[in-house]
Amino acid sequence: MPHMDVPGARLYYETEGQDANPALLLIHAGIATLRMWDPIVTALAEHHFVVRFDTRGYGETDSEDVEFSDREDALRLLDELGIERATVMGASRGGQIAIDLAVEHPDRVAGLITIGSGPSGFPEVDLTDEEEAYVDAQDAAWEAKDWPVLMDSEVRFWAVGPLREPDDVDPDFLETARMLNRFNIARMDQNPTPRPLEPPAFDRVVDIEMPALVIVGEYDVTPALLQFEYLAEQIPDADSARIDDTAHLPSVERPGAFLTILEPWLERHSL
Structure with a gap:
């Protein structure tokens, strides 16, 4: 099983597809591991070099209790694999990491896809x-x-x-x-501390220039629905889609419907 040593951790990752194809980096949700992408990886790997990893505190990645940057971990993995630029897709917490990465290192991100996600620094939302x-x-x-x-x-x-x-x-x-x-x-006994993006992405998404696709499930929670609307409005020329009959994990619950949105979008933007 492939692991990569980074300061204070051993990141577990997997790749699928030909490395000559456009790179697609997948970052999982906070209620999952990289296994959440299993239903769609085979289809995506037909035309992409698909990279996914367990972030610190999740799955098969082992971490010390140190301060770290999720963004730096992602970049180190891309560097390890010789990838200069990748389309980055993240779900929930993974989507926030993807947004932060796109804001901080736009030269490394060819396209941005978020699923039930919001930018760092998003104001607290009243729940029902x-x-x-x-x-x-x-x-x-x-x-x-x-x-x-x-x-x-x-x-x-x-x-x-x-x-x-x-x-x-x-x-x-x-x-x-x-x-x-x-x-x-x-x-659960590991406590790595993520270092936040400063300033946060909330006021900076208006400067995102790469193609962006913002997705949410019909039955997602209130904060995710409001964050979806914000990103769709604030990211210049962003495409957006709501997926019926699903909540926070549409790519897991309805992979077929998810791919019918994602794959044409990737092709349209030559990603």
Whole structure:
């Protein structure tokens, strides 16, 4: 299994496709690992060199309790693989990392794709009463260090969404979402500290010049929906899409519908 040593960590990564093809860097959500991209990687690798990695605190990446930069980790991986520029796609937390990377190092980012994401520095959003109840339950599980309960509560909130019931979603998808998040229990004792982008990306997305595609699921949570609207309005010439019948993990829950949006967009922009 490929790992790369970086200061204070060993990053786990995978590649698929021919390295002569345009590079596509995938950054996973905070309720998942790089395995979340499994449903779409084979299709994307037909015309791209697909790179994905577990960020610190997740999956098979092992980290010391040090301050670090997610952006620098991503750049070190691109350098290791000899990639000068890549289209970067991130989901949720991974999308924020992708936005920060595009703002800080536009010369390394050929295109930007976000899924249920917002820029760093986005103002705090008022949740609905129902959403507040889910967050309170997660906080209680965190205080009790009941990691399985916490992980499953996060999946209920994010992957199912507050406007749906678990019975409304495909049981195979629900089990996949649970497994993606529960895998991270093994890293709960690691506490690497991400160094934020300064100044944050909130006021800087207006300067993004590379092609951008902003995606959100119909049943995502309130902050993600508002962040989607903000990015779609503020990033110059950004394309945007809402995917029906899904919440925070549309590429996992509805990979076919996701690819029908993503692949033509990549081709249209020669990415």
